[in-house]
Amino acid sequence: MEPGFLQLSTPSATHCHLHPLVMFQVLDHHTRRNDETGRVVGALLGSANADGSVAIRNSFPMNHDDVTHQDFGLFFNTMEALHQKVNAREHVVGWYTTTKSTDDDKDEVGEEDVALHSFFEEKVGEKHACVLVRVDCNIQRASKLGVSAFTSSNMSLRSDKTAPELVLGKCFSRVTCHIRAYEAERIGVDFITHNTIGQGGGEVLGTDLEKLESSMHKLMMMIDQSIQHVDDVLDGNVEADTKVGRALAETIAMVPEMSAAEFDTSFSKGLQDILMVQYLAAVTQAQISFWQKLQSMGA
Structure with missing residues (x-):
C-alpha cells in the first residue's frame, strides 16, 4: 500500500488589477458602518483575463459579515441580480474586507475569513481563483492605503491515488495587486489622495x-x-x-x-x-x- 501524501492545489490567478472606484466604494462602506461594527465586507465584480489576471472594476457591500445568517445568501443573490441587469459583463470575482479597528498593522487572513471565502469561492466557480482583497482603513497615521490580495488553495490528503481527497483546510497565498486607473480617473485620484492622506492638504482644485x-x-x-x-x-x-x-x-x-x-x-x-x-x-x-x-x- 502506498504511503499517504499531502496535495496542495495551485491557484490560477497570478495577479489582479484594482480600479480606484472599488477603493472609494470600500472606504465609503467603511465610513458609513455602525460604530459597533469592527469591519465591513462586500463582493468584488470584474472579469478574468486570458493571462490569468483578474480585473476588479466594481463592488457592492454586504449587510453584515456573518455568513451563517439566513439573510446573507438572499441579500447577495439580490444584489448580484441587480448588478447583472446593469452590466452583464461584470461577474463576481471575489470579495473584500477591511481590517478591524483592533488589528492595527496586522495584514494576514484570519480564521473568521475562511467561511466567507468559501462562500464567495462557490459563487465564483472554477473558472478562476476567488480573490480576497484586504484594505487597511486606518489611513490617518499612514502615508498610503494598505491593500493586499490573496487567493486560496485546498490542502487535501490522500491515502493512495485512487482514494478520494480529504480536504484538511485552505492555504492562503498573497498575489500581486496593482491599482490601475484611466487618465480621467487618475486626475480625481491624485487630487483626493493629496488632500486626504497624511498631513497637510487644503489644496483647491483650480480653474x-x-x-x-x-x-x-x-x-x-x-x-x-x-x-x-x-x-x-x-x-x-x-x-x-x-x-x-x-x-x-x-x-x-x-x-x-x-x-x-x-x-x-x-x-x-x-x-x-x-x-x-x-x-x-x-x-x-x-x-x-x-x-x-x-x-x-x-x-
Missing part, C-alpha cells in the same frame, strides 16, 4: 485655465522624457525596447498632421469655447442665486 496649463506642462514633460529616451537609445546608453518603440510609434501616428497656423487657430477656438462655457456657467449661477434670494425675501 479650467489652470487645469489646462497643468496638463500642458505635464504633456511637455512627457515629450521631453520620450525625446531623452530616444536619444539615449541612439547613443547606445540604453538598450532598445520593442514595446517602448511600438508605443512611441502608435502615439506619433495618433497626432494629426497640421501646420503651426492651423494648430494656433484650432487652439484659439477651443480656448474661446472654454471661456464661453465658463462665462455662461457664471451667469447661470448668478441668476440662480438671485432667484433664491428673491424667494427667501418673499417667504
Whole structure:
C-alpha cells in the first residue's frame, strides 16, 4: 500500500488589477458602518483575463459579515441580480474586507475569513481563483492605503491515488495587486489622495485655465522624457525596447498632421469655447442665486 501524501492545489490567478472606484466604494462602506461594527465586507465584480489576471472594476457591500445568517445568501443573490441587469459583463470575482479597528498593522487572513471565502469561492466557480482583497482603513497615521490580495488553495490528503481527497483546510497565498486607473480617473485620484492622506492638504482644485496649463506642462514633460529616451537609445546608453518603440510609434501616428497656423487657430477656438462655457456657467449661477434670494425675501 502506498504511503499517504499531502496535495496542495495551485491557484490560477497570478495577479489582479484594482480600479480606484472599488477603493472609494470600500472606504465609503467603511465610513458609513455602525460604530459597533469592527469591519465591513462586500463582493468584488470584474472579469478574468486570458493571462490569468483578474480585473476588479466594481463592488457592492454586504449587510453584515456573518455568513451563517439566513439573510446573507438572499441579500447577495439580490444584489448580484441587480448588478447583472446593469452590466452583464461584470461577474463576481471575489470579495473584500477591511481590517478591524483592533488589528492595527496586522495584514494576514484570519480564521473568521475562511467561511466567507468559501462562500464567495462557490459563487465564483472554477473558472478562476476567488480573490480576497484586504484594505487597511486606518489611513490617518499612514502615508498610503494598505491593500493586499490573496487567493486560496485546498490542502487535501490522500491515502493512495485512487482514494478520494480529504480536504484538511485552505492555504492562503498573497498575489500581486496593482491599482490601475484611466487618465480621467487618475486626475480625481491624485487630487483626493493629496488632500486626504497624511498631513497637510487644503489644496483647491483650480480653474479650467489652470487645469489646462497643468496638463500642458505635464504633456511637455512627457515629450521631453520620450525625446531623452530616444536619444539615449541612439547613443547606445540604453538598450532598445520593442514595446517602448511600438508605443512611441502608435502615439506619433495618433497626432494629426497640421501646420503651426492651423494648430494656433484650432487652439484659439477651443480656448474661446472654454471661456464661453465658463462665462455662461457664471451667469447661470448668478441668476440662480438671485432667484433664491428673491424667494427667501418673499417667504
